[in-house]
Structure formats: structure tokens, C-alpha cells
Amino acid sequence: MRLLDIMNEVEFNSNKPWDEIQNTEIKDIAYNSSKCEDGYIFVAIKGETVDGHKYAQNAYERGARVFILQNDLELDEDAIKLFVNDSRIALSKMSANYFGNPSKELKVIGVTGTKGKTTITNYISSVLNKAGLNTGVIGTNGTFYNGKKEKTLNTTPESYELHRIFRNMIDGGVKCVSMEVSSGGIMMERVKDVDFDTAIFSNLSPDHIGPKEHPTFEHYLGCKAKLFTLAKHGIINIDDKYADQIIERATCDIETFGIDNKADLNAQNIEYSRAIDSLGVSFDVKTIDETFNAYICAPGTFSIYNALAVMSVCKYLKIEKNIMIEALKSAKVKGRVEVLPVLDYATIIIDYAHNGVSLESILQTLKQYDHNRLICLFGSVGGRTELRRKELGDVASRECDLCILTSDNPDFEDPMNVIKDIADSFKGSDCEYIVEPDRKVAIEKAIELAQEGDMIVFAGKGHEESQLIKGEWIPFSETEIAKEAARNIIEKKMEKQLS
Structure with missing residues (x-):
């Protein structure tokens, strides 16, 4: 060229x-x-x-x-x-230019916000693909289209990688892309020349603020809002306290969704349900023209907001309502409130919650379901984000009955240093805690401790299949470890019954 x-x-x-x-x-x-x-x-x-x-x-x-x-x-x-x-x-x-401005040939849906980006983008893909609109995904879990998967180093890839991926998707027959747009990706100009058809705002809370990230919360908010100057159409969670500021800065037309405030799409009559392999919620969706019922196999209010964002996109793209409703019933995202059906007497959940806000959200959501004890296994990354350790500890010590403090991605930092920082939050708390720096052993211990009706959350790693230890990514699957530990417990109980 x-x-x-x-x-x-x-x-x-x-x-x-x-x-x-x-x-x-x-x-x-x-x-x-x-x-x-x-x-x-x-x-x-x-x-x-x-x-x-x-x-x-x-x-x-x-x-x-x-x-x-x-x-x-x-x-x-x-x-x-x-x-x-x-x-x-x-x-x-x-x-x-090099890749022929590929985003202009696609319907690109960008999702931004502190929480919910991965779930929303994957839900959009599930629904649109079932509606016959070939849709790819770009985000934290990687790039997916036509059954292919490619790992990405960043939630929002560097601009060169992004346009390369767009071109490959087009060559593969993809018509629509649902992508996570991080504040860092916006700040680093990775999406400056992406032709966004639609932008979605989920929510906003303080995060990614520090010397190597955003200098202030206002800067963080400004980066999020910038997405709505790059898109033709905006979809906003009107219940978020910062929604008005996002709308004020937007240059595109806007529609809204919400639960508490009047919006173009509102959720009403919310009911929660629980099964061995899922925690779900049903609700009525009210629009200007009609009211209909919907169900998603994910728990809590935040899951309803995620579903409303997807429904807003479907409405804008004129996707048939019945297809959308049916697709959302079975939509799931790996490592996002993922229920592992490994024990019939306790609920085991894997979630990516790795900061105070997201951990509080998942724990408070789970408390809405009948349970015996709420147990959380978690740590925090080593070598950075030290403020998160207190956030996580404060939330867990307040919301849980028992916590197992362990490693996350320690890298070059001694996991016990991180655990000690977290443990400070448990002083004076009614929540008991156990220390086990080896995350594999900690998971096995959690499965062993499970009692009838317990809800146990493995928080922090979610979809990740490896653990960062001393600069090296070591294969690590919480799902497989939990399955193996559960099998061992069940076998021991059967042997005891037979003896």
C-alpha cells in the first residue's frame, strides 16, 4: 500500500x-x-x-x-x-486507512461503564446471532466470531489490532460487532477512528484512578462520556447517578433504560428464582407501546440492567421481540456470576468481581436469595492497586459470614503481604476468616467446608484460565479445581455411607 x-x-x-x-x-x-x-x-x-x-x-x-x-x-x-x-x-x-476503514462496513456497538461491559457485549452477541445477524465480540474475554477465538492483551485492543480484527471479521461474514470500550482505550486513542453505530452506558463508580491510569474521577468520567461523541445513537442507564452528565456531553441521539426512573425501557414486577445450575430473575418490561415478560438466568438487579441494555439495542436494530426474549433466557457469560452445578446442597459461583464496587454488588445480590451462610473466597492482585485491598476487605467483612483470604494474581509480591492488607478490614468484624495463600488449596478448602444451603463465591479471577506468579502465567482453572474437589468430597461421603 x-x-x-x-x-x-x-x-x-x-x-x-x-x-x-x-x-x-x-x-x-x-x-x-x-x-x-x-x-x-x-x-x-x-x-x-x-x-x-x-x-x-x-x-x-x-x-x-x-x-x-x-x-x-x-x-x-x-x-x-x-x-x-x-x-x-x-x-x-x-x-x-491500512485496513480500508473496516468499521464503516460494520454495525459497531460499543459498551462502556465500570461494571457490566463483558456481560452486555456477550448477551448482545448471543441474541443477535440467534436473530440471524452474524455478530462478533471484542472484550476482556478475548475476540470471538464464527466459532473462532483470539486472545486480546487489553479489554479494548490497540487501534492497529482493532482495525485488523474488524477486517478479519468482515472477511468472515460478520455484520455486527459488540465490543467493550474501556476508559483506558478511549484515553489512549484506540477507538478514535472507529465508526460506532451505537454506544451503551451501563454505570459509573470510582475505578482505574491512579498514577498510571486516570488522574481524577472527573477525567475517568470524561473518557467514558467521549464514546457518546463517536456514536450515532446512545443508550443510557438513566438510574445511574452520572447519567445526566453523560447525556449532557453526548452529541448523538439518546434513549434510556432503567428500573427506578422513567425511561424508554423500564423493568417492573421483579421476581428471583434459584436452581442447582442457575440463579435467575424474571421481570416485566414496559415500553411506550407495550409490556411483556422476560427471564434471564443471572441474578440480581444489575443483571436486569444488563438485560435492559441488550433489549434497547434489539429494539433499535428492530430484532423480533420473541427471538430476543428466548435468546436472553439461555444467555450466559463465562466467569460472570457463573454457577457451577458441582454440589447439590450448596451453590458455588465464580465471578470476576475484583474491586470493592463489583464485589459489593454480587454479594448483596446473592443475599436476596435464601441461603445458609454466604462465603467468599478472594484476594487481590500483587504489585499494584493497593487501595483495592481495603475496598475488598471492607465489603467482604461487612457482607459475608465467612471469608477465605487467598492469592489472586500475586506476580512478584508475596501473597501474604496482600492478604495482610485485606485482613486489616476484618478487625472488629463479625465475619470470620481463614488464610490460605495457595488459591488451589483455598478452593478445595471452600468445597470441603460447604454446608447445606451455603452460597460460596470465588471472586476475582472469573473467566481467567491462568494465574500470574513471578512474571509467568501459570495454567489455573477454578472450574476444574472446584469440580475435582467436589468429586472427591462426594466420593468420600459415599464411601462413608457404604462402610
């Missing part, structure tokens, strides 16, 4: 006269120098901890001869330097 076409609408200056370089052919784009080859253009991105300019020479040695730079640096004479104000913004436009 010609350099001229890749740089379309990108403002830059160069060390070479334009008439000498405009017909330069480019094989591909790379922002990681190790991926460069002959004919590549290297984009030097300035990150929080790594400056891509330091790796330009390595990119040159690997064959790159065109460089997108914010600062001048010394390279051999045949290097073409293109200087831009912001290399991330440049990468976004260049990537869109």
Missing part, C-alpha cells in the same frame, strides 16, 4: 521532500519493533513506562525505513522520518 494512502488525513512533517517519498510502498505497520520487517512502517508510541522511540534503531535493523515519530532521533540517511504531534492518534488513523 502506498505511504500516501496510509497517511491520508494524518498531519505530519518530514525530513524528506514529499515528492521523493509519496509513492513509497508499505508492506505493513508495526508499533512493536520486534515485529518489523523489510517494507514496514514503525510507529514510535510514547507510553506511561515505555517510549517506542528507544526501539527505532532496532526497527531499522529489522528492515523498517519509514518512522512515525514525536521527537527527532538519529537514524541512517535512508530512513524516512514523519513527525506527528501524537503518535497514538496517528496510529489510529493509519490503521483505519
Whole structure:
């Protein structure tokens, strides 16, 4: 592809006269120098901890001869330097151009908010696919379409990866994409050149605020709100306390959903149900034109909000109501309030809740169902987000009857350091706690301790299939560990009965 076409609408200056370089052919784009080859253009991105300019020479040695730079640096004479104000913004436009602006050929639905993004995007995919609209998913759990799965490093991939994925989806016959749009993805200009058809706002609470993330909550909110300047249509949870601020900043038309406040879609007459393999909720949905009943096999008020967001999308896309209702009945997301039917006398749940807000939400939701004890097994990541440890401890010690404090993704930090920080919250609390730094042993202990009617939550890791220990991701499946532990308990009980 010609350099001229890749740089379309990108403002830059160069060390070479334009008439000498405009017909330069480019094989591909790379922002990681190790991926460069002959004919590549290297984009030097300035990150929080790594400056891509330091790796330009390595990119040159690997064959790159065109460089997108914010600062001048010394390279051999045949290097073409293109200087831009912001290399991330440049990468976004260049990537869109290189892959033929693929988002314009898709219906892209972006979901933002502190909680619920993964569930909503996956529910949308389930419903739209059953309605015959080939839909892909991009988010925390990876990229999915046509039965294919690709891991993603970030909830919202880098702009180059995003447009590459869009193009691959189109080539595979995908017509619609349901994607998580994180505040970090917006802040880092990853979605700047995505043509969003619809944007969804689920909720907002303080999170991702710190030296390497958002400097203030206002900045965090502003990034979330920016999505509604990139979309044609907005769908807002009107019950959220920050909904009005999102709406005020939006440039697209808006419709709303809610439970407490009047909205375009309202949920009423809520009823909870419980089975060995699911916790569910039924409710009536009221629109301007009609009222109908719906059921989802996920618990609590937050699940209703997620379902209402999906219904709003279906209404906007004119999906047949009966198909939507039936699809939502069976829609599930791995690691999101996932019930493991391993014990017939206790309910075992895996959930990704890894901060105070999300943990409080799931625990308070479970308390709405009949239960004996509420038990939570959790830890917190090592080496960062130390404030979360107190949040998690405060919530769990207040809401639970028993907690098992263990490791999450400790990385290079001693898990006991993290556990000690969490344990401080249990001083003066009526909630008992057990310390077991080995998460596998902790899960086995939780299954062993389960009594009739208990509800036990493994919180923090959710869909993850590995654990980060000393810089290495070690295979780790909570589901398989729980299944094996339950089998052992059941076998021991049977042996005892027979003896």
C-alpha cells in the first residue's frame, strides 16, 4: 500500500521532500519493533513506562525505513522520518486507512461503564446471532466470531489490532460487532477512528484512578462520556447517578433504560428464582407501546440492567421481540456470576468481581436469595492497586459470614503481604476468616467446608484460565479445581455411607 494512502488525513512533517517519498510502498505497520520487517512502517508510541522511540534503531535493523515519530532521533540517511504531534492518534488513523476503514462496513456497538461491559457485549452477541445477524465480540474475554477465538492483551485492543480484527471479521461474514470500550482505550486513542453505530452506558463508580491510569474521577468520567461523541445513537442507564452528565456531553441521539426512573425501557414486577445450575430473575418490561415478560438466568438487579441494555439495542436494530426474549433466557457469560452445578446442597459461583464496587454488588445480590451462610473466597492482585485491598476487605467483612483470604494474581509480591492488607478490614468484624495463600488449596478448602444451603463465591479471577506468579502465567482453572474437589468430597461421603 502506498505511504500516501496510509497517511491520508494524518498531519505530519518530514525530513524528506514529499515528492521523493509519496509513492513509497508499505508492506505493513508495526508499533512493536520486534515485529518489523523489510517494507514496514514503525510507529514510535510514547507510553506511561515505555517510549517506542528507544526501539527505532532496532526497527531499522529489522528492515523498517519509514518512522512515525514525536521527537527527532538519529537514524541512517535512508530512513524516512514523519513527525506527528501524537503518535497514538496517528496510529489510529493509519490503521483505519491500512485496513480500508473496516468499521464503516460494520454495525459497531460499543459498551462502556465500570461494571457490566463483558456481560452486555456477550448477551448482545448471543441474541443477535440467534436473530440471524452474524455478530462478533471484542472484550476482556478475548475476540470471538464464527466459532473462532483470539486472545486480546487489553479489554479494548490497540487501534492497529482493532482495525485488523474488524477486517478479519468482515472477511468472515460478520455484520455486527459488540465490543467493550474501556476508559483506558478511549484515553489512549484506540477507538478514535472507529465508526460506532451505537454506544451503551451501563454505570459509573470510582475505578482505574491512579498514577498510571486516570488522574481524577472527573477525567475517568470524561473518557467514558467521549464514546457518546463517536456514536450515532446512545443508550443510557438513566438510574445511574452520572447519567445526566453523560447525556449532557453526548452529541448523538439518546434513549434510556432503567428500573427506578422513567425511561424508554423500564423493568417492573421483579421476581428471583434459584436452581442447582442457575440463579435467575424474571421481570416485566414496559415500553411506550407495550409490556411483556422476560427471564434471564443471572441474578440480581444489575443483571436486569444488563438485560435492559441488550433489549434497547434489539429494539433499535428492530430484532423480533420473541427471538430476543428466548435468546436472553439461555444467555450466559463465562466467569460472570457463573454457577457451577458441582454440589447439590450448596451453590458455588465464580465471578470476576475484583474491586470493592463489583464485589459489593454480587454479594448483596446473592443475599436476596435464601441461603445458609454466604462465603467468599478472594484476594487481590500483587504489585499494584493497593487501595483495592481495603475496598475488598471492607465489603467482604461487612457482607459475608465467612471469608477465605487467598492469592489472586500475586506476580512478584508475596501473597501474604496482600492478604495482610485485606485482613486489616476484618478487625472488629463479625465475619470470620481463614488464610490460605495457595488459591488451589483455598478452593478445595471452600468445597470441603460447604454446608447445606451455603452460597460460596470465588471472586476475582472469573473467566481467567491462568494465574500470574513471578512474571509467568501459570495454567489455573477454578472450574476444574472446584469440580475435582467436589468429586472427591462426594466420593468420600459415599464411601462413608457404604462402610
